[in-house]
Amino acid sequence: MATKRDDDDILTGSIPAPEDEATPAERAHAKTFADLVDKTLAGRTPPAMSADDRALLEVATVIRAAAGNAELGAAKRSSLVEGALRQAIGGKAQPSGDVTPIAKARAKRAPWIVAGSSLAVAAAAVVLWLGAPRKVHVIDHAPAALQDNWKSRPADPLIGPISRDHAGDASARLDTIFADRLDGYRELRMRGGH
Amino acid sequence: MKLLTFTVFAALVACGSCTDKTEKTEGAGSSVTHVTEPSDAIDQKLMVALSQAKNFHHKAKVYMSDGDTAAAIASVREILSLRFPPNAPEAEDVRNDARALLARLLVGQGQLDEAMNVVKEGLGSSRESFFTANLYTVKGEIHEARAQQLDATDKTKATEERHAAIESFDASNKIDKKLQDQLLEQK
Numbered sequence: 001m002a003t004k005r006d007d008d009d010i011l012t013g014s015i016p017a018p019e020d021e022a023t024p025a026e027r028a029h030a031k032t033f034a035d036l037v038d039k040t041l042a043g044r045t046p047p048a049m050s051a052d053d054r055a056l057l058e059v060a061t062v063i064r065a066a067a068g069n070a071e072l073g074a075a076k077r078s079s080l081v082e083g084a085l086r087q088a089i090g091g092k093a094q095p096s097g098d099v100t101p102i103a104k105a106r107a108k109r110a111p112w113i114v115a116g117s118s119l120a121v122a123a124a125a126v127v128l129w130l131g132a133p134r135k136v137h138v139i140d141h142a143p144a145a146l147q148d149n150w151k152s153r154p155a156d157p158l159i160g161p162i163s164r165d166h167a168g169d170a171s172a173r174l175d176t177i178f179a180d181r182l183d184g185y186r187e188l189r190m191r192g193g194h
Numbered sequence: 195m196k197l198l199t200f201t202v203f204a205a206l207v208a209c210g211s212c213t214d215k216t217e218k219t220e221g222a223g224s225s226v227t228h229v230t231e232p233s234d235a236i237d238q239k240l241m242v243a244l245s246q247a248k249n250f251h252h253k254a255k256v257y258m259s260d261g262d263t264a265a266a267i268a269s270v271r272e273i274l275s276l277r278f279p280p281n282a283p284e285a286e287d288v289r290n291d292a293r294a295l296l297a298r299l300l301v302g303q304g305q306l307d308e309a310m311n312v313v314k315e316g317l318g319s320s321r322e323s324f325f326t327a328n329l330y331t332v333k334g335e336i337h338e339a340r341a342q343q344l345d346a347t348d349k350t351k352a353t354e355e356r357h358a359a360i361e362s363f364d365a366s367n368k369i370d371k372k373l374q375d376q377l378l379e380q381k
Contacts, residue, residue, distance in 0.1 A: 151234045154283040154323055157377055161370040162328040168298060170291040171251035177284060178244045185236040 149184040233281075243278040247288050250276075254295070263299055270296045283321075290316045290325035294332045301332075301339055310336050327369035334362030 257266035278285030337359035344352035
């Protein structure tokens with residue numbers, strides 16, 4: 001029977017007999033470890049612990065999982081179910097650890113929907129503005145009679161009599177007519193007519 | 195998502211509904227004033243037609259310089275099918291000048307009857323102008339060419355053609371004189 005117990009040395013320390021009564025230190029240690037196990041199962045694992053406690057904690061976790069009575073938290077369970085449902089309807093499967101609740105996903109898309117809607121409304125407004133009928137004031141009566149050189153008119157005064165020697169010079173005559181009418185057309189345009 | 199779809203749909207409907215409006219008006223937003231021009235104003239259609247006729251004439255000249263009379267004839271015929279603004283006097287003048295050239299080319303090819311048809315087509319419904327006077331001149335030349343062809347076979351008909359040629363030249367001179375007098379009076 002061991003008289004000196006070293007609970008911090010589980011590998012090389014003495015092993016107490018089954019009928020030995022637990023010492024206060026052992027009870028305190030057991031209570032601390034029990035609290036640690038409870039917190040771990042509740043998902044609140046302490047960030048730092050001794051190497052022996054971590055080893056014991058892992059063993060306890062394995063034993064509990066092997067017993068088959070482990071239950072997932074409500075949030076984790078809900079995420080897994082939603083992930084499975086999403087995959088069933090053709091959605092992209094997500095790792096179970098990264099499953100996002102549908103409500104949360106909708107919340108993430110909401111800004112995009114709002115932005116897209118705003119963009120579409122703005123585009124519609126621009127299109128409507130572009131298509132809005134412009135106020136066109138049409139003055140039916142020209143303010144003044146057209147100058148002669150702005151009118152479409154016979155080319156006789158410009159060309160004059162066509163002698164037999166130049167009867168074949170139709171190209172040159174047309175060049176003359178075109179140049180003259182172009183002058184008139186430009187003047188007409190410059191004055192603001194259409 | 196439904197909201198987005200609905201909004202996009204609404205935008206498309208709005209865009210579609212404004213198409214008719216843009217066809218009836220011009221541009222957007224601002225206010226403009228259009229002054230309607232009299233129907234006899236030189237417009238873009240006239241300038242385009244004149245420009246096309248000009249190009250066909252130059253094309254015909256190039257063919258003629260190459261000795262390709264058939265291609266030159268085809269090019270001049272294109273002028274006759276150009277679309278000018280309705281009632282534009284230039285259209286008649288340009289066409290009659292093209293007819294005169296076409297008839298001369300056809301005479302050169304020995305196609306006297308076709309040349310005469312072209313000339314008569316121009317004289318049929320034209321006002322008197324220096325261009326119709328030129329057509330009468332060409333008509334006289336066609337009669338002369340016919341007379342030369344008939345000299346060897348039918349002297350009587352050849353003489354008739356020569357008389358017809360003289361009448362055509364007289365008609366040409368008469369129109370020229372009349373128009374020149376009118377122009378002098380206007381000055």
